[in-house]
Amino acid sequence: MDIFTGLNPETKYSNGRLQLIFGAWVASALFDRKGKVSVGNGDISEDDYTKQSIYALLYSLYREMGTVLSEHGEPYEFTFNTWGYDWPAGWGKRPAGTRDPQRFGKYAYSGLFQVDEVQAYAAARDGRVHIVEMGCGTGAGAHHVCTEVWPECTYVAIDMQGAAIETCRRKHVPGLNGRLTAIHGDATKVDIASNSADFIVINETHVMEYAGLVTEEDARFFGAVLDRLKPGGFFVWGNAIPNVTWQPCFDYLKSLGMVEVQVQDVTAEAIVARDLDEPRAEAYVKECVNKFLAFRVPFIGPRRAREAGRAMRNFFRHPGTRLYDNMVDGTDTYKVVCFQKPL
Ligand SMILES: C[S@@+](CC[C@H](N)C(=O)[O-])C[C@H]1O[C@@H](n2cnc3c(N)ncnc32)[C@H](O)[C@@H]1O
Incomplete structure (x- = not known):
């Protein structure tokens, strides 16, 4: 099972199916020495994933995680799949408060x-x-x-x-x-x-x-x-x-x-947003990994958990990932x- 290319955008995967999908992916670590996710910065090569599969996984995951707590203890369901940016000085009143998780x-x-x-x-x-x-x-x-x-x-x-x-x-x-x-x-x-x-x-x-x-x-x-x-x-x-x-x-x-x-x-402002959002994203990644039993299988479970965590952090443009660094050095601009x- 390749979670980066094998999932169907037409489908909403239930918790039971996600448990099986992660189980198969963890098991496949036995035959997959290298993995697709860079150990250093969480990057996945463009050729190694499709947006159809990645988003099929993420949206089902967000749904099954349901309401979670932010780092400030605010309950929310992960629905904005947006990096966004901090509200620029000079644009007037912020459209949402500074403790709003999204x-x-x-x-x-x-x-x-x-x-x-x-x-x-x-x-x-x-x-x-x-x-x-x-x-x-x-x-x-x-x-x-x-x-x-x-x-x-x-x-x-x-x-x-x-x-x-x-x-x-x-x-x-x-x-x-x-x-x-x-x-x-x-x-x-x-x-x-x-x-x-x-x-x-x-x-x-x-x-x-x-x-x-x-x-x-x-x-x-x-x-x-x-x-x-x-x-x-x-x-x-x-x-x-x-x-x-x-x-x-x-x-x-x-x-x-x-x-x-x-x-x-x-x-x-987009870099500031990623810095300020790091604790929330980190808490979310931990909750996701804890929810799926396959990640508890000795040796291969923690290895895949690290890969999944790195990939999620990269998708969130977490500080330390390639996508974050791309904004800092100007390769990517918002x-x-x-x-x-x-x-
Ligand atoms: C990073 S998400 C952003 C979603 C939303 N705009 C937000 O900010 O929360 C990118 C979205 O683009 C959608 N997408 C990409 N190509 C698309 C296409 N050709 N038709 C419809 N949706 C597409 C993906 O399914 C995914 O939901």
């Missing part, structure tokens, strides 16, 4: 709309804007936007992971009186009407991240953004990706006729970007 995800979603032109556009419509999100995860950000940012909006949230959309329908859709719709599928392929969205959100979706180029999948994302936006609507996008990838993406968007409105670099579709 504040950096909330800041990232609020931050997408910190653009004067976007605020004016929404104000002219009394906040009654229609938003489409491509790669919404569990919809935690969608829920935050619907309740805290644009309480009059309607929102369609799309993700390719069945377990994430199930969490969205269980936790975030009820209570919003039909304003939030969750759709399972490839965000570039599901049926969304042309010229229908005031805003398109892409927040830390696992795309546009190959160094220095726009991949075929990225081009599909940008094409779908252009098609679905109303003339005059805005594409808001935040992520930490290779610094050399931003300009090719901007050039591609401009080649489609999109107009750059604002680009803000929040890498320094930007918050806004482009407009011309009238």
Whole structure:
């Protein structure tokens, strides 16, 4: 069993199935001397995992872990699959308190709309804007936007992971009186009407991240953004990706006729967020490892537990991992970007 490539994005794995999956992975350590996870920095080579498998595992894991306690003892369910960033000085009041375990995800979603032109556009419509999100995860950000940012909006949230959309329908859709719709599928392929969205959100979706180029999948994302936006609507996008990838993406968007409105670099704040979030992430990794019995098998159990812990820390961009170091040395930069579709 290879947990990095073998899992199905259509499936939500129950606790029993996760116990078996981790059991098989631990057992496979007997025949796998090297392992895929770097001992030093938790890195896994791009060729050694698929996003379909990794997110299938993570979203089922988050679901089965349920409510946990943060390092401050605050109960929460892990739903923001977002690194985020600390709220920049000068952006006004923080959209969530400093003890909120998932504040950096909330800041990232609020931050997408910190653009004067976007605020004016929404104000002219009394906040009654229609938003489409491509790669919404569990919809935690969608829920935050619907309740805290644009309480009059309607929102369609799309993700390719069945377990994430199930969490969205269980936790975030009820209570919003039909304003939030969750759709399972490839965000570039599901049926969304042309010229229908005031805003398109892409927040830390696992795309546009190959160094220095726009991949075929990225081009599909940008094409779908252009098609679905109303003339005059805005594409808001935040992520930490290779610094050399931003300009090719901007050039591609401009080649489609999109107009750059604002680009803000929040890498320094993203590093602060990872530093401040370390105790919470560390507590979460420990709870996950403790929950699965296979990690208690002598010798191979602790070895796989170390690998799983390193991989999770790397996905969280924990201090000391390659992804964290990439932000410190500028290989990756976190930007918050806004482009407009011309009238
Ligand atoms: C790091 S997570 C971020 C999730 C969410 N935006 C958040 O900030 O919590 C990346 C998400 O992108 C989704 N994703 C990547 N490619 C996708 C695609 N082509 N269609 C739909 N979802 C996609 C993954 O399933 C995953 O949930």
